[in-house]
Amino acid sequence: MPKTLYDKLWESHLVAHREDGAALIYIDRHLLHEVTSPQAFSGLKEAGLQPWRVSPNIATPDHNVPTVKRELGIQGIEDEISRIQVKTLDDNCRKFAIPEFTLEDIRQGIVHIVGPEQGATLPGMTVVCGDSHTSTHGAFAALAQGIGTSEVEHVLATQCLLQKKAKNMAVQVDGSLNTGVFSKDLILAIIRQIGTDGGTGHVIEYRGEAIRNLSMEARMTVCNMAIESGARAGMMAFDQTTFDYLQGRPYAPKKEEWESALDVWQDLASDDGSVFDAQCSIDAGDIRPQISWGTSPEMVVDVEERIPDPKQSGSSADLHTRALDYMGLEPGQPITSVYLDRVFIGSCTNARIEDLRIAAKVVKGRKKAKNIRQAMVVPGSGLVKQQAEEEGLHSIFLDAGFEWRAPGCSMCLAMNADKLGNRERCASTSNRNFEGRQGYGGRTHLVSPAMAAMAAVVGHFADVRELLQ
Numbered sequence: 001m002p003k004t005l006y007d008k009l010w011e012s013h014l015v016a017h018r019e020d021g022a023a024l025i026y027i028d029r030h031l032l033h034e035v036t037s038p039q040a041f042s043g044l045k046e047a048g049l050q051p052w053r054v055s056p057n058i059a060t061p062d063h064n065v066p067t068v069k070r071e072l073g074i075q076g077i078e079d080e081i082s083r084i085q086v087k088t089l090d091d092n093c094r095k096f097a098i099p100e101f102t103l104e105d106i107r108q109g110i111v112h113i114v115g116p117e118q119g120a121t122l123p124g125m126t127v128v129c130g131d132s133h134t135s136t137h138g139a140f141a142a143l144a145q146g147i148g149t150s151e152v153e154h155v156l157a158t159q160c161l162l163q164k165k166a167k168n169m170a171v172q173v174d175g176s177l178n179t180g181v182f183s184k185d186l187i188l189a190i191i192r193q194i195g196t197d198g199g200t201g202h203v204i205e206y207r208g209e210a211i212r213n214l215s216m217e218a219r220m221t222v223c224n225m226a227i228e229s230g231a232r233a234g235m236m237a238f239d240q241t242t243f244d245y246l247q248g249r250p251y252a253p254k255k256e257e258w259e260s261a262l263d264v265w266q267d268l269a270s271d272d273g274s275v276f277d278a279q280c281s282i283d284a285g286d287i288r289p290q291i292s293w294g295t296s297p298e299m300v301v302d303v304e305e306r307i308p309d310p311k312q313s314g315s316s317a318d319l320h321t322r323a324l325d326y327m328g329l330e331p332g333q334p335i336t337s338v339y340l341d342r343v344f345i346g347s348c349t350n351a352r353i354e355d356l357r358i359a360a361k362v363v364k365g366r367k368k369a370k371n372i373r374q375a376m377v378v379p380g381s382g383l384v385k386q387q388a389e390e391e392g393l394h395s396i397f398l399d400a401g402f403e404w405r406a407p408g409c410s411m412c413l414a415m416n417a418d419k420l421g422n423r424e425r426c427a428s429t430s431n432r433n434f435e436g437r438q439g440y441g442g443r444t445h446l447v448s449p450a451m452a453a454m455a456a457v458v459g460h461f462a463d464v465r466e467l468l469q
Contacts, residue, residue, distance in 0.1 A: 002271035004168045005235055006203045009143040009268075013126050021164045027155050028125040029137075032059035032098070033111045033416070034089040035110055036130025040153035041092040048223045050415030051096055052159040059093050059100040061086045062110045063415045067378050067405035071444050073103050078153025082416060084279040107406040112136040112348035116220065123238045123265040128155055133348050133431060135226040138235035139219035140242055143203070143270035145233050166193040166232045167277035169202035170270075173210040175285040182358070183218035184350060184429065184448035187225045188208070188290035192271050193302040194280055195387025199231030202278060205270060210284035216245040217352040224349045225431050237269035289333050291461055292446040294323035299433075303451070303463045307333045326435055327443050328423065336461050338445070341424045343375040344438070345449050345454040346405075347412035350429035351380030355449040360393040362453035362464060368401035369459030375402040376418065378410040400457065405406050414439045 003011075003220035010025065017023035037059070044050070051057060064082035074090075075082040077159040086103070101107040101114060108114070112133055113120045127144035128134060130152045137144035147161065154159055171190055178181075191198075204226050206219075214222070219236055243262070246252045253261045279283065279416040288302040299320070301307065310320035329338065340412035345351070345359050356379065368375050377397050379385035383408055388394055391441025394404045412430040420426055420442025429452050430437075433444040447455070454464040 002275070002276045004270040004276065005205055005237060006143065006166070006168050006421045009124065009126065010165055012124070013143070013273035022162060023165060024160045024162055025126060025162055027128050027159055028056060028059045029115070029120060029127045031111050031115050031127065031134070032057060032089070032119075032152070033063060033087040033128035033129070033131065035063045036149045036152055037092065038085060038088045039363040040130070040150045040156055041096070043153040044096075044156055049157050051098070051156045052152050052181040054097050055237050055414050056155070056159065057098045058115065058118070059089060059098055060108050060111055060114050061089055061103060061139035063409045063413070065103060065408040066417055067376075067410050070103065070406040071263045078417065082127050089287075090209055095259050097254060099346060106382035106386060109379070109384065110348045110351060112220075112224065113352060113384065116140065117249070117383060118215070119246055119252035122246065122261070123242060123253065123268050124171070124448040126161075126391060128161060132227050133224050135231070136220050136224040136348060138223040138226065138233050138373065140246075141235060141238035141265070143235065144297040146227065156469045167174055167202045168233065168275075169204045169278040170276040171204055172279065172281040173206065173208040173280065173284050176213060177208055177210060177287065180450065180463075180468040181289060182448040182450060183214055185287055185290045186284065187222045188292065188300050189287045190282060190299065191225065192290070193231045193282060193401075194229055194297045196228060196296055197230040198280070199229040202231050204229070204231045204234045205276075205430070206234060207270075208260060211236055212239065212241075215354060216241055217354040220352070221349055224438050225297065228431060238265045270422075277281065287453050289448065289464060291330060291451065293327065293335060294320065295326055295433055296323070296437050297431070297433060297446060299323055301335050303335060303461065305335060307331055307448055312418065315402060319393045320354070328425075336463070338425070338428050339359060339371055339460040340445075340455050341371070341373050341398060342420065342426045343452050344426055344428045345376065345379070345385050346378030346380070347428075348380065348409070349431045350449050351378060351384065351407075353384050356384070356388050356393050357391070359449040359453040360396040362467060363400045363402065363457060364396050364452050366400055366457040368456055371459045372456055374412060376405055377402050378405040378418075379407050381407050401454070411438050413437060414442075420444070427452045427461070
């Protein structure tokens with residue numbers, strides 16, 4: 001019987017299951033950071049337990065770390081709670097002998113960028129982390145899921161996770177993306193079509209010509225936001241692109257083990273004739289640059305469109321009215337008439353080297369618009385920062401009046417010093433535009449790195465295709 005990729009991964013990791021549907025699956029890779037791990041480690045200590053296995057665990061601080069004064073290490077973290085969380089991670093990793101990329105390590109960065117970058121995320125793995133955007137790692141034909149703090153403790157203690165099997169959903173993306181349209185536009189368009197609850201109860205497999213043509217970094221952007229459509233996880237099949245990205249990375253198999261792994265990885269795709277519980281299709285050629293206008297990732301318009309009228313929103317009218325009020329926008333207003341205060345290029349969605357390259361291409365030879373109070377570029381890891389500097393990208397940003405920061409989650413969420421002020425409006429390459437996500441009263445518009453860079457140099461939203469074409 002033909003099997004989906006999700007079915008194959010589930011069955012190969014199933015330890016036990018009950019008649020009520022509850023199951024225990026084995027976890028291959030556990031990624032840790034400073035926010036959801038302290039209580040989990042405390043639970044281990046109180047129970048007198050050790051991690052079931054040390055080697056599957058890798059840790060790095062990211063949410064609370066500052067993106068300036070990094071040379072001061074932990075002492076550069078001004079907020080006491082944030083400083084305690086990072087120090088606690090350091091202490092716990094030392095106590096339990098868990099590998100950690102500390103603030104002083106050039107490999108430190110956002111956990112969902114560090115894992116793939118190191119080759120710690122591999123095809124066929126089950127991957128968990130106490131962070132909702134763990135779905136990022138599904139781009140490697142892996143089953144990757146975010147978990148809660150109590151589950152972090154459970155995985156540390158047992159190397160297993162208790163859950164029920166999800167349903168299968170296929171998102172078919174045919175055709176090719178046009179110039180000036182990127183993977184961020186693609187995933188925003190998908191969420192716009194299926195809604196933030198369209199994937200609830202499912203694991204989404206992204207398929208089709210447009211997906212196969214994406215780079216690994218672009219694939220990670222798509223899978224990163226699978227969770228924003230309500231899905232438990234997002235994933236893509238293994239192929240030559242996956243192979244090329246992983247070969248030679250520090251944690252990837254070597255020599256004979258690499259050849260043996262390839263024999264297994266080749267089967268990590270849904271079989272012909274596989275049956276999905278839900279499906280949707282989208283033509284990549286129809287997608288234009290996307291901009292979120294509201295307070296949910298499904299509230300999106302094309303760059304050529306106007307802010308929608310809640311009166312045309314049916315049962316969502318009240319929700320849309322509240323979103324417009326919070327965002328300070330008017331129905332029928334062209335999205336290109338929206339001026340910005342700040343621009344943020346970074347986060348686990350869009351802080352990889354390809355993201356920085358395209359943003360630099362847009363910015364090169366231009367200056368930050370006068371109305372933009374701050375434009376920040378935050379690389380996803382120390383290695384991304386190093387590579388960008390070797391390529392001279394940092395000079396392009398600095399010459400344009402942008403700020404070049406040290407790696408971390410930064411302004412993706414209001415958990416560190418990089419925050420929006422009340423009613424400040426930001427073009428952001430992050431993944432969530434919820435009320436207060438980037439700071440109390442902050443107004444977030446989700447866009448691609450190219451569109452964020454374009455907004456930074458013109459001061460308002462504009463069609464980056466006009467520049468890139």
